[in-house]
Amino acid sequence: MSTLSGVLPPPAGGLPPSRDRLRGILERLEPRLRSWVHTGETLRRPAISPAPWSARAPGWRALLEGDLPLRSLIELVGRPGQGRFGLVLELLAAATRSEENAALVDLGDALDPDLAAAAGVRLERLLWIRPQRLGQALATTEITLHTGFPCVVLDLGLPPLQGGRGTAAQWLRLARVAQAHPVVLVVSSPFVVAGGAATCRIELGTARAQWSARGREIPLLEVLSPRKRRTARTLSRPPRAAVG
Amino acid sequence: MARMACACVPLFPLAARLRAEPELRSEAVAIVEGNGPTARLLTLSRVARRYGLRPGMTLAQARSILSGLIARPRDAACERSALEALAEAAERLSPRFELDPRGLAYLDLEGCLERFAQHDRPEQELALVLEREIDRAGLPARVGIASSRLAARLAAQGARSGSPQIVPCGQEGTFLAPLSLARLDPTFDIAQTLHAWGVRTLGDLARLPVEEVTARLGEEGRKLAWLARGRDPSPLVPSEPPRLPSEGMSLEWPLASLEPFLFLARAALDRLIGRLEAEALGCVRLELELELEPAGRDRRTLDLPAPMRDRKTLLELVRWNLEARPPGAPVSGFTFFAHPDRPRAAQLGLFAPPELSPDRLATTLARLFALLGPDRVGSPRPTGAHRPGAFELLPFAPPPVQGSPEEGSLPPRRAGLLAVRCLRPPVPIEVHLDPRGRPARLEATSTPTAEPSARSSSRGRISPPPSHPPLEGRVRVASGPWWLEELWWHETPMAREYWDIELDSGLIARTYREHKNGLWFADGLYD
Numbered sequence: 142m143s144t145l146s147g148v149l150p151p152p153a154g155g156l157p158p159s160r161d162r163l164r165g166i167l168e169r170l171e172p173r174l175r176s177w178v179h180t181g182e183t184l185r186r187p188a189i190s191p192a193p194w195s196a197r198a199p200g201w202r203a204l205l206e207g208d209l210p211l212r213s214l215i216e217l218v219g220r221p222g223q224g225r226f227g228l229v230l231e232l233l234a235a236a237t238r239s240e241e242n243a244a245l246v247d248l249g250d251a252l253d254p255d256l257a258a259a260a261g262v263r264l265e266r267l268l269w270i271r272p273q274r275l276g277q278a279l280a281t282t283e284i285t286l287h288t289g290f291p292c293v294v295l296d297l298g299l300p301p302l303q304g305g306r307g308t309a310a311q312w313l314r315l316a317r318v319a320q321a322h323p324v325v326l327v328v329s330s331p332f333v334v335a336g337g338a339a340t341c342r343i344e345l346g347t348a349r350a351q352w353s354a355r356g357r358e359i360p361l362l363e364v365l366s367p368r369k370r371r372t373a374r375t376l377s378r379p380p381r382a383a384v385g
Numbered sequence: 386m387a388r389m390a391c392a393c394v395p396l397f398p399l400a401a402r403l404r405a406e407p408e409l410r411s412e413a414v415a416i417v418e419g420n421g422p423t424a425r426l427l428t429l430s431r432v433a434r435r436y437g438l439r440p441g442m443t444l445a446q447a448r449s450i451l452s453g454l455i456a457r458p459r460d461a462a463c464e465r466s467a468l469e470a471l472a473e474a475a476e477r478l479s480p481r482f483e484l485d486p487r488g489l490a491y492l493d494l495e496g497c498l499e500r501f502a503q504h505d506r507p508e509q510e511l512a513l514v515l516e517r518e519i520d521r522a523g524l525p526a527r528v529g530i531a532s533s534r535l536a537a538r539l540a541a542q543g544a545r546s547g548s549p550q551i552v553p554c555g556q557e558g559t560f561l562a563p564l565s566l567a568r569l570d571p572t573f574d575i576a577q578t579l580h581a582w583g584v585r586t587l588g589d590l591a592r593l594p595v596e597e598v599t600a601r602l603g604e605e606g607r608k609l610a611w612l613a614r615g616r617d618p619s620p621l622v623p624s625e626p627p628r629l630p631s632e633g634m635s636l637e638w639p640l641a642s643l644e645p646f647l648f649l650a651r652a653a654l655d656r657l658i659g660r661l662e663a664e665a666l667g668c669v670r671l672e673l674e675l676e677l678e679p680a681g682r683d684r685r686t687l688d689l690p691a692p693m694r695d696r697k698t699l700l701e702l703v704r705w706n707l708e709a710r711p712p713g714a715p716v717s718g719f720t721f722f723a724h725p726d727r728p729r730a731a732q733l734g735l736f737a738p739p740e741l742s743p744d745r746l747a748t749t750l751a752r753l754f755a756l757l758g759p760d761r762v763g764s765p766r767p768t769g770a771h772r773p774g775a776f777e778l779l780p781f782a783p784p785p786v787q788g789s790p791e792e793g794s795l796p797p798r799r800a801g802l803l804a805v806r807c808l809r810p811p812v813p814i815e816v817h818l819d820p821r822g823r824p825a826r827l828e829a830t831s832t833p834t835a836e837p838s839a840r841s842s843s844r845g846r847i848s849p850p851p852s853h854p855p856l857e858g859r860v861r862v863a864s865g866p867w868w869l870e871e872l873w874w875h876e877t878p879m880a881r882e883y884w885d886i887e888l889d890s891g892l893i894a895r896t897y898r899e900h901k902n903g904l905w906f907a908d909g910l911y912d
Binding site for chain 1: 740741742745749753756757761762763764765766767773774775776778781782783784786803804805806807808809854862864885887891892893909910911912
């Protein structure tokens with residue numbers, strides 16, 4: 142196949158600069174001017190908007206080192222006792238206290254409404270869905286995403302997962318649905334399930350339990366502090382496709 | 386003089402049938418009465434009449450002329466639905482209307498013409514609007530307006546589509562005079578007597594003195610005399626609008642498989658939802674009555690979480706219901722009944738976050754109910770019980786957005802989190818105590834739980850066994866005992882001794898010992 146340069150004469154102003162030359166030109170610009178210039182590549186990559194209620198979830202902001210991204214699937218991975226469920230409740234509290242509605246797809250049937258209310262969750266804004274198998278959980282999560290909930294959490298419970306880990310195609314489908322709506326979708330799992338379909342994956346490490354006797358013989362559990370072991374972000378996002 | 390409008394649906398049994406089967410509108414169709422060799426044509430479509438078929442012919446005769454004639458019996462369900470639709474259309478124009486099972490609706494127009502006062506001919510405009518409303522309900526209509534019911538009916542029967550006939554006030558006698566006596570539909574004896582008197586038209590009857598006619602023909606004669614003069618002998622008897630809109634039909638042959646039935650059910654649901662939409666109502670409960678072959682009925686109810694109008698979701702719910710509980714016999718007819726209610730309204734705010742669309746939310750909840758069962762979807766609430774993990778599920782109905790949330794409503798900030806992941810049902814464990822009676826070691830047990838099991842779901846399936854990590858190891862920290870007692874007056878009181886236990890694996894479990902039998906369980910994990 143012949144290239145254009147061999148078939149047609151070059152344009153009057155010369156050939157366009159190569160990518161390396163363009164990058165060099167941008168780096169020589171003042172920082173303030175550089176923020177105004179966008180290449181076609183950055184324009185093609187869709188911008189990620191933060192959830193407006195991110196400020197109410199300090200634990201999440203610390204783990205993500207930034208705001209919660211909308212139109213994203215965030216995978217939260219942690220073994221039992223590493224503080225995963227506490228983070229789920231913090232997320233639900235942040236959304237519901239900001240007058241947003243939230244949905245919790247609770248595969249393990251783990252929610253205690255009393256403790257959720259104590260954690261700050263406004264229960265009248267929370268839709269609690271209690272599936273019994275992974276297939277049901279995925280289907281109900283997708284249905285909920287299409288409804289317009291700004292915060293949807295799929296908590297897969299404790300291992301072993303009922304119904305297996307799901308296929309890559311199922312998680313990719315869920316990620317695409319999340320991309321099509323202004324929603325923060327969090328998949329909380331004891332091990333990695335979504336893989337490359339997730340925009341971001343947070344893996345928790347051993348949590349630190351703080352007991353306090355306060356001068357009494359009986360110690361009191363005061364707090365369980367989750368620790369981040371690793372955060373992984375996908376280098377390329379799944380292409381935005383029309384999801385019916 | 387009170388003005389009356391009459392909406393007449395010509396060939397009502399045929400119109401009702403074609404409303405349920407619109408694909409037959411361009412075909413040669415006949416409504417048949419009777420069975421076997423005595424079956425006779427009652428009404429015919431225009432296409433059938435072009436072939437020379439006439440009412441009163443036997444079906445065999447008609448088929449010998451036109452072999453492709455589509456014959457349908459009279460369908461009470463279709464006619465009932467058509468009458469309901471006619472009533473709803475009439476009610477939109479007048480609160481007082483009377484229905485006639487022959488496909489007629491009489492409307493009292495007192496106070497109803499003010500709406501059209503800005504038009505040159507208000508009655509004409511009202512008649513056209515009435516015709517359009519009935520047409521939207523899937524029925525052809527002819528409209529007449531006069532000061533008596535008979536005059537209005539005859540005016541309607543003489544009108545054409547798009548050209549209602551208005552009889553000016555006080556001229557009913559003139560309008561009725563040239564019409565044949567048969568239009569009054571008198572009894573045979575009275576018709577014979579009047580014929581013998583030389584009375585042929587309504588005008589002839591109107592010229593006779595009422596008292597003399599009454600003396601010779603009785604009460605029936607008196608009514609006919611007043612009718613011929615253009616006066617109503619009895620007042621309008623208002624009909625009530627249907628409380629439960631219904632749509633259905635009798636099937637040509639019994640159906641035993643689901644897909645053909647759903648094809649017909651979809652059309653009926655479309656008509657039913659269309660009627661609810663016209664009234665800005667949604668369906669909060671859908672009932673389905675099936676007529677079974679050879680005899681019997683099957684009635685089932687679908688409760689919806691919120692008023693909704695999504696046809697696709699309703700059809701899916703009907704499908705799942707029939708798949709889960711088949712009727713057990715072929716279906717020869719069906720009727721849908723919709724319980725109407727006002728849909729939820731949403732008021733958006735400029736500065737507040739967007740609310741969920743009520744229609745979409747209702748559809749979602751209905752689909753979740755159908756997938757999981759109503760006891761597994763909702764808004765959780767604590768019950769106020771002392772027992773940890775107790776909850777009740779309420780229908781999810783988020784409150785309207787008040788505005789920007791205040792900063793003061795944020796929970797107090799802490800260095801970490803404290804949350805418990807409930808284990809439902811509680812997991813039996815074996816606990817070894819130290820000399821002071823405090824837990825020292827946990828071991829896993831294979832003993833079946835003594836707690837009531839929640840393994841069967843509302844959809845009749847056995848739920849999978851619960852998942853939990855192995856709860857065994859040396860106890861690093863034990864916090865307790867925390868005594869909990871509940872329902873002491875009950876025949877099964879609850880008395881437990883709670884311990885928070887940290888194992889050397891790092892897991893922190895919430896455990897308890899039952900006082901009644903000394904068994905240990907874990908009902909939560911700090912996570």
